[in-house]
Amino acid sequence: MKRIRLHRLSSQLLSTTPARSPPSSTRICRAAQISRLQAPLCCQRRWQTTSSEAVLEDPDNMEEIPILPPEEDRITPLPSPPPERALYSAKLAALHARLSLSSKIPLQTLARTLIDPSADADPRFNNANLAFVGASILQYHTSEFLITRYPRLPMAILFSAMKGYSGVPALHQIARAWGVEAAAAPGEEVDPGLLQFSQDKPTVMMSKWGYVRAESKEIQKYKWRRGLSSAVVYDNAFGEMVSEQRQQKTEEREGTPPEVSAARNTKDLVVDNPVGNAHANFVRAVVGAIYLHCGRDAAKTFVKSHVLSRTLDLSNMFEFKTPARELVRLCGREDFDPPVARLLSETGRLSRTPVFVVGIYSGRDLLGEGAASSLNDARVAAAINALKAWYLYSPVDTAVPSDTFMEDAAPYKPAYVDIGEIIS
Amino acid sequence: METRPLLQPLLRSISAPTSTPTSTRAAAAVTVACIPRRHQSSTSRTKRALKVAPHPSFFPTSAGSESSSTQVIYNPPSSAPSVYHTPFKFLPPSDPRRKANLAQLLRSSADLASSSASKSSSLPPELKDRERKYNVTQEQVEEMRMLRASDPERWSVLRLAEKYGCAPYFILMCCRAPTDHRDRERARLEAVKARWGAIRSAAREERKKRRDLLHKGML
Numbered sequence: 001m002k003r004i005r006l007h008r009l010s011s012q013l014l015s016t017t018p019a020r021s022p023p024s025s026t027r028i029c030r031a032a033q034i035s036r037l038q039a040p041l042c043c044q045r046r047w048q049t050t051s052s053e054a055v056l057e058d059p060d061n062m063e064e065i066p067i068l069p070p071e072e073d074r075i076t077p078l079p080s081p082p083p084e085r086a087l088y089s090a091k092l093a094a095l096h097a098r099l100s101l102s103s104k105i106p107l108q109t110l111a112r113t114l115i116d117p118s119a120d121a122d123p124r125f126n127n128a129n130l131a132f133v134g135a136s137i138l139q140y141h142t143s144e145f146l147i148t149r150y151p152r153l154p155m156a157i158l159f160s161a162m163k164g165y166s167g168v169p170a171l172h173q174i175a176r177a178w179g180v181e182a183a184a185a186p187g188e189e190v191d192p193g194l195l196q197f198s199q200d201k202p203t204v205m206m207s208k209w210g211y212v213r214a215e216s217k218e219i220q221k222y223k224w225r226r227g228l229s230s231a232v233v234y235d236n237a238f239g240e241m242v243s244e245q246r247q248q249k250t251e252e253r254e255g256t257p258p259e260v261s262a263a264r265n266t267k268d269l270v271v272d273n274p275v276g277n278a279h280a281n282f283v284r285a286v287v288g289a290i291y292l293h294c295g296r297d298a299a300k301t302f303v304k305s306h307v308l309s310r311t312l313d314l315s316n317m318f319e320f321k322t323p324a325r326e327l328v329r330l331c332g333r334e335d336f337d338p339p340v341a342r343l344l345s346e347t348g349r350l351s352r353t354p355v356f357v358v359g360i361y362s363g364r365d366l367l368g369e370g371a372a373s374s375l376n377d378a379r380v381a382a383a384i385n386a387l388k389a390w391y392l393y394s395p396v397d398t399a400v401p402s403d404t405f406m407e408d409a410a411p412y413k414p415a416y417v418d419i420g421e422i423i424s
Numbered sequence: 425m426e427t428r429p430l431l432q433p434l435l436r437s438i439s440a441p442t443s444t445p446t447s448t449r450a451a452a453a454v455t456v457a458c459i460p461r462r463h464q465s466s467t468s469r470t471k472r473a474l475k476v477a478p479h480p481s482f483f484p485t486s487a488g489s490e491s492s493s494t495q496v497i498y499n500p501p502s503s504a505p506s507v508y509h510t511p512f513k514f515l516p517p518s519d520p521r522r523k524a525n526l527a528q529l530l531r532s533s534a535d536l537a538s539s540s541a542s543k544s545s546s547l548p549p550e551l552k553d554r555e556r557k558y559n560v561t562q563e564q565v566e567e568m569r570m571l572r573a574s575d576p577e578r579w580s581v582l583r584l585a586e587k588y589g590c591a592p593y594f595i596l597m598c599c600r601a602p603t604d605h606r607d608r609e610r611a612r613l614e615a616v617k618a619r620w621g622a623i624r625s626a627a628r629e630e631r632k633k634r635r636d637l638l639h640k641g642m643l
Binding site for chain 2 (some may be wrong): 100171219228315316318320321323336340341342343344358359361362363364365366367368369370371372375379380381384385386390392393394395396397416418
């Protein structure tokens, strides 16, 4: 009983504070002012001293009692907790410490990164803008990391690897690993250290580069084939097609939308993975907040230590259709001797479980070897291994272009990037 | 213990004639082979047989105590090579590893100079690939197409391959049968597949799965 009453108390009090400021100032700016921060505390103290006996007498009709002055009767609760309460949340402080964030990043900003657009549609209070900045930084660092580290990756693998490092599933995992929990439902009275989103409200999807194709509806409806080179031009950073409705929402968000209008977003009201999308937006928003408060280098270090340090096995992403033919094409293109399969070793040829080890040679050089239980399979496995060894080449010096942003950095030496994948 | 080696030949000589009264020489040999012989009959013998000395690479090379204490033993188990290890030939010209590996560099330049005949001396045996013949001319291809289009029943793929002395795959690359013939053939194949029992269909399915796994490099 006592606990419930306290919750009611705080929610009623805080709703009477001027929640939505004029659009000139953002919530972060207001939170920085100390006098405003003191206001709710004073209110609370006074309230407790003056009208505590009323609560003790009859806690059930507490809502009917006009505790506060009648001109502030905007009792409609805020969609998300006000930033002033961020200073009193143990969860937020713990998260700030756990991520070893700089003290330049205020707790109010960290609280704002936890508010998804589906919880609070007002772009001055949700994390959409921070997440937009963070997504661009994340994808920039991921792509430069991948291209300088593996300059020969085929485009399809590169898209998958981008998704594996900075896509929604990976960022969801990162947010889970940071110990961020989702609130049962967003609301004003919720602890600001919980991730606030709602499953059935329109939200914003962050991966928004690329163009809408003229034939995007037909592609969705009839499953038209779309080539990989058009995916490079048109699609987003993960090779996923940008559809019409998403683009509308982009325009809406990049303009000055007061609210996410329901009429426009009924089409894709719910994104396909609202939980993952909210968690991913939170991680992106943290990166964006670090960029805004601590600068470019701190954001790069953060991305490197939390996102790019994760292990992604690129060698298991490949799937070849005609590996032997592709290897012949590769050797022809690079002016190597044509590949020849040679039997390196074998055992149990006449038994039920034979093992053959076949190596693919070009001239005298062993390109790859594979073992299987039949000669043909071993040859295919060896060709696949040779192709993987080609594609997964990694140079010694993996300096990325953003290294030159630092002070007293050496002038950038152009990285080796291969001419492209083998087309058989 | 002592009596067993003496008894065994005796037992053998007794059992051979009793089990084979016809007493042909071959039959006697078979029965002798059928008599179970105990090879490693006790734990201690098995243990003694399996006691193999460690590989010499595990022992320090020199007897000096101060050198053995600083020695690093590197003896990894045999395993499939990593695909992250780029072969020398795949290194781009700008890579510093190419210049560092002088032995490879000199060897591959010597390879370029030498003829292909001297190459295959020390290499492992080549796997036999199917014979590639390039014997079909342009006119023959035209004729082949004409024959296939005129009477696909008579001029089947195998028949055409036999006629022109090429692989059936090459015929499939060149010609395309009329649509009705293709439909007929497909229907015939479907009828054959429909007669397959559970075991054969499952085996085909599994073969397909194995091929997919192989192409993903997971087999």
